[in-house]
Amino acid sequence: MGEPKQERAVKTREVILHAAAEIFDECGYSGASISKIMARANVTQGGMYFHFKSKKGLAQAVLAHQQEFVHFPGGTAGLQRLIDLNFFLAHELKNNVLFRASVRLAVEQGEFGMRDDTAYQEWVEQFHAHLCVAREQGELLPEVSEREFANVLVGAYSGTQIFSNVSSGREDLPDRLAALWRYLLPGIATPQARARLRMPANARGLAA
Amino acid sequence: MGEPKQERAVKTREVILHAAAEIFDECGYSGASISKIMARANVTQGGMYFHFKSKKGLAQAVLAHQQEFVHFPGGTAGLQRLIDLNFFLAHELKNNVLFRASVRLAVEQGEFGMRDDTAYQEWVEQFHAHLCVAREQGELLPEVSEREFANVLVGAYSGTQIFSNVSSGREDLPDRLAALWRYLLPGIATPQARARLRMPANARGLAA
Numbered sequence: 001m002g003e004p005k006q007e008r009a010v011k012t013r014e015v016i017l018h019a020a021a022e023i024f025d026e027c028g029y030s031g032a033s034i035s036k037i038m039a040r041a042n043v044t045q046g047g048m049y050f051h052f053k054s055k056k057g058l059a060q061a062v063l064a065h066q067q068e069f070v071h072f073p074g075g076t077a078g079l080q081r082l083i084d085l086n087f088f089l090a091h092e093l094k095n096n097v098l099f100r101a102s103v104r105l106a107v108e109q110g111e112f113g114m115r116d117d118t119a120y121q122e123w124v125e126q127f128h129a130h131l132c133v134a135r136e137q138g139e140l141l142p143e144v145s146e147r148e149f150a151n152v153l154v155g156a157y158s159g160t161q162i163f164s165n166v167s168s169g170r171e172d173l174p175d176r177l178a179a180l181w182r183y184l185l186p187g188i189a190t191p192q193a194r195a196r197l198r199m200p201a202n203a204r205g206l207a208a
Numbered sequence: 209m210g211e212p213k214q215e216r217a218v219k220t221r222e223v224i225l226h227a228a229a230e231i232f233d234e235c236g237y238s239g240a241s242i243s244k245i246m247a248r249a250n251v252t253q254g255g256m257y258f259h260f261k262s263k264k265g266l267a268q269a270v271l272a273h274q275q276e277f278v279h280f281p282g283g284t285a286g287l288q289r290l291i292d293l294n295f296f297l298a299h300e301l302k303n304n305v306l307f308r309a310s311v312r313l314a315v316e317q318g319e320f321g322m323r324d325d326t327a328y329q330e331w332v333e334q335f336h337a338h339l340c341v342a343r344e345q346g347e348l349l350p351e352v353s354e355r356e357f358a359n360v361l362v363g364a365y366s367g368t369q370i371f372s373n374v375s376s377g378r379e380d381l382p383d384r385l386a387a388l389w390r391y392l393l394p395g396i397a398t399p400q401a402r403a404r405l406r407m408p409a410n411a412r413g414l415a416a
Contacts, residue, residue: 028319030238107370108316111236117374144391151371152387159367162315163359166325179360183352187391 013051016041017065020058021101029059029105029112056112062098063105066119067126069098078134079189080197082127083181086157087200090173093161107162120158124150139193149188156180174200221259224249225273228266229309237267237313237320264320270306271313274327275334277306286342287397288405290335291389294365295408298381301369315370328366332358347401357396364388382408 019041023032034055038048052058070092072085092099105112106119124147131146140146160180164173178199185194227249231240242263246256260266278300280293300307313320314327332355339354348354368388372381386407393402 028321030319031321104318108319109374110312111238111316111319113236113239115374115377117371120371120374148387149391151384152368152391155368155371155384156364156388157367158370159365160360160363162366162370163325163328163363166317166323166328169323176359176363179356180364183357183360183395184391185395187394 009050012043012047016043016048016051016058017061018098020052021062021098024059024062024105025097025101029055029108032059034058059105059112060114062102063109063114063116063119066099066102066106067122069096069102078130078137079139079193082130082134082153083197083199085126085130086153086177086181087174089157090161090170090177093173094170103161107158120154123154123157127153134189134193137193139189141188141190144188153184156184217258220251220255224251224256224259224266225269226306228260229270229306232267232270232313233305233309237263237316240267242266267313267317267320268322270310271317271322271324271327274307274310274314275330277304277310286338286345287347287401290338290342290361291405291407293334293338294361294385294389295382297365298369298378298385301378301381311369315366328362331362331365335361342397342401345401347397349396349398352396361392364392 016037020032020037023037023040027036032055034048034052037055037058038045041048052061070089072088075081076084089099093103094100102119109116128146128150131140131144131150134140135144135146157177157180160176161170161173164170164176181199185197189197224245228240228245231245231248235244240263242256242260245263245266246253249256260269278297280296283289284292297307301311302308310327317324336354336358339348339352339358342348343352343354365385365388368384369378369381372378372384389407393405397405
C-alpha cells in the first residue's frame, strides 16, 4: 500500500517543480505566485502544501537541483569534454525549462533575499573534475591551477550567458562561447592539445 | 528667475536618483517602492512625480546612467588602462552605491520585465576604445579582434562580479579578476606587452 502512495507523491512533486520552473521562467520570482503554479501543475492546495509551503521554498527547490536537471551524455574526456559540456549547457539553456529557470533564479536570487553560491560551486566542482582529467592527459600548461581556472570559467560562463540573454535571447551564445574559449585556450592548454580541440559545428568560432 | 528653479530641479533629481539607488541596492526591484524612495530622498509626492512617474521609470533611470556614475581617473593607456579600469570598477562596486545599484538592476532586469543590453553595450564600447589604443601600441596579438574581445571581456567580467558577490559580497573580486586576466592575457597580448603589464597591488594574482 505504501509504495504506490509514495510513488504518486514523488510524481506530484516532479509535476509541481516543472510547473514552478515554467512560471519562474515566464514571470521571474516576483511575478510568480503559488496559485499560478498550482493552476499550471493542476494540483490542489493540499497537494501543493504537502510538498512546498511557500513560493520561496519552491524557488529554492528549483535553484537547488540545477545539476540534476541536465543529463550530459558521455563521450569525450578532459578539455574536449569541458568544452562540449559548455556548449551542451548552452543548448540546455534554450531547450530545458527546469535548467533555464534554475539559472535565472541563481542570477536573480537577490530579488528573494538569498545570497547562496551553491549552484555556482557545484559547477566549479564539475569543471574542476574535467580539468583534473585534462591534467592527467597532459593537456594543461604547468602554470594552470585546475581549481582557480574552474572558478574563472564558471564566472566567465555565467556572465557570457547573461549578456547573450539580454542581447539576443541566447541565440548568439554558441558564438560567444566559442570566442571566450578561443581567448582562454592559449592561457591554459598546451599547443598540442589546442591543435586537437574542436568547437561544436554550430559555433562560428574555431579552437585553434 | 528660471535659472535657480532649474538648478533646484536638477539637484532634486540627483537626490531622488541617489535615494532610489540606495533603496534598489538594499531591497532589490520588487522590494523597493516609490514611497520608500520618497522618504529616503525627503521629497514630496509632487517633487517625485515631477521627475519620475513610476518605480520602473526610476529603475530605468538608475540603470541607464551606469557610465555616468563612475569617474575613472586618467593615467595609463592601452591594455594597462583596460586592466586598471577593470580593477577600478571592482572598487566602485564596493564603494559607489549608484554604480552598484545600476549593475544590480542590469543583472536582475528580468524581474521588472526588461531585456535591454544598453548598459552592457556601453562597456563594450569603452573596452573596445582601450583595445584600439592597445592595438596602436602594438600590444595585441594579430589574431585578436578588438570588438570580439571587448564582448568576451564584458561577459566574463559580469559573471565574475556576480559569482564574487554571491560567494563573498565581492571581497574576493580583485583576486578573481587577477585570475581571469592571467588566463586571458596569453590569448590576446604579445609576450613583450605581457612582461610590462601589472595587476594592482591589492590582488594576489600576477600578470605574467
